Amino acid sequence: MKTLTGKDLAAAIRAQAQAEAAAGPQPRLAVVVATDDEASLWYVRSIAKAAAGVGIACDVVDLGRDATPGHIGETLARLSADANVHGLMLQTPLPAGASAQELAAAIDPRKDVDGANPLSLGRLAAGLPAFPPATAAAVMALLDHHEVELHGRRAVVVGRSTVVGKPLAHLLLDRHATVTVCHSRTRDLASVTATAEVLVAAVGRAGLIGAGHVAHGAVVIDVGTNPTDDGGLTGDVDFEAVSRVAGALTPVPGGVGPVTTALLLRHTARAANLP
Ligand SMILES: NC(=O)C1=CN([C@@H]2O[C@H](COP(=O)(O)OP(=O)(O)OC[C@H]3O[C@@H](n4cnc5c(N)ncnc54)[C@H](OP(=O)(O)O)[C@@H]3O)[C@@H](O)[C@H]2O)C=CC1
Numbered sequence: 001m002k003t004l005t006g007k008d009l010a011a012a013i014r015a016q017a018q019a020e021a022a023a024g025p026q027p028r029l030a031v032v033v034a035t036d037d038e039a040s041l042w043y044v045r046s047i048a049k050a051a052a053g054v055g056i057a058c059d060v061v062d063l064g065r066d067a068t069p070g071h072i073g074e075t076l077a078r079l080s081a082d083a084n085v086h087g088l089m090l091q092t093p094l095p096a097g098a099s100a101q102e103l104a105a106a107i108d109p110r111k112d113v114d115g116a117n118p119l120s121l122g123r124l125a126a127g128l129p130a131f132p133p134a135t136a137a138a139v140m141a142l143l144d145h146h147e148v149e150l151h152g153r154r155a156v157v158v159g160r161s162t163v164v165g166k167p168l169a170h171l172l173l174d175r176h177a178t179v180t181v182c183h184s185r186t187r188d189l190a191s192v193t194a195t196a197e198v199l200v201a202a203v204g205r206a207g208l209i210g211a212g213h214v215a216h217g218a219v220v221i222d223v224g225t226n227p228t229d230d231g232g233l234t235g236d237v238d239f240e241a242v243s244r245v246a247g248a249l250t251p252v253p254g255g256v257g258p259v260t261t262a263l264l265l266r267h268t269a270r271a272a273n274l275p
């Protein structure tokens with residue numbers, strides 16, 4: 001079994017982001033936050049730190065956990081219109097009653113470095129240029145980095161969120177994989193996932209994918225980031241059990257996560273260099 005780590009790839013992508021950032025005006029990323037969710041705030045801090053390391057300015061605009069949809073929408077509209085801001089991201093989760101999908105429509109698609117505006121997803125589905133969500137792009141980057149063949153192969157994605165599952169299905173289809181998307185109403189999940197040559201888990205349930213869900217030799221990408229009791233992080237895949245069946249498997253931490261952050265920065269550098 002091969003462990004598909006993301007750390008080296010993330011470092012290479014950060015180096016590209018740094019080179020692209022140096023080629024034009026200094027890129028600026030604005031991250032709008034309206035939560036006190038610890039995992040989410042950890043991600044924001046790691047984005048800010050990584051941005052500083054590659055010469056990208058990062059503004060964290062924290063509106064507080066009680067921000068109204070109106071205030072969040074106005075903030076996104078203001079930052080979309082601000083010529084000094086090249087990348088704009090709305091962090092989830094949001095306060096009850098606020099819809100990420102509706103609010104993200106206020107993000108200028110040219111600045112939509114996490115592919116959250118419904119227009120970006122539509123353009124992705126139509127095969128037009130758009131920034132994909134960084135997480136979906138990270139899965140593709142990991143598969144390419146480790147030279148996993150997709151053409152004509154059976155891919156199964158578990159999870160149908162707008163952030164991961166749906167955009168990823170389009171990206172895999174573009175690469176000529178035969179794609180099946182599973183979700184919470186899928187009957188007999190294991191019988192579907194066991195048909196996968198490439199299996200992606202993006203659910204948010206620790207250990208959901210066990211050895212019985214995986215075909216011998218399959219390539220398994222674990223997107224899940226679930227907090228453990230001891231303050232650590234674990235994926236959706238039972239690493240121990242699945243590593244005895246799979247041909248290749250990403251670790252959590254150290255797999256998709258670091259690549260996601262790096263790609264968000266590369267998207268921001270590209271947004272700053274758009275003509
Ligand atoms: N490493 C990274 O860079 C990132 C990691 N993540 C992590 O990825 C995971 C998924 O995130 P996200 O897509 O935002 O999560 P969501 O909660 O938005 O979506 C979860 C999906 O999983 C499906 N699901 C839930 N339970 C089951 C089940 N028992 N069997 C099959 N499918 C199920 C849901 O189905 P239904 O639609 O029917 O409800 C839904 O489509 C989380 O752990 C998150 O923290 C997310 C973003 C970035």
Ligand SMILES: Nc1nc(=O)c2c([nH]1)NC[C@@H]1CN(c3ccc(C(=O)N[C@@H](CCC(=O)O)C(=O)O)cc3)C=[N+]21
Nearest residue numbers: 040043090091092093135225233253254255257258260
């Ligand atoms: N609009 C939006 N887009 C997102 O992409 C998004 C979001 N909201 N909300 C929260 C989730 C979560 N997420 C992570 C990204 C990287 C790591 C990551 O790099 N984790 C490290 C380890 C972290 C640790 O050890 O604690 C790793 O996997 O190696 C984790 C989680 C992005 N998310």
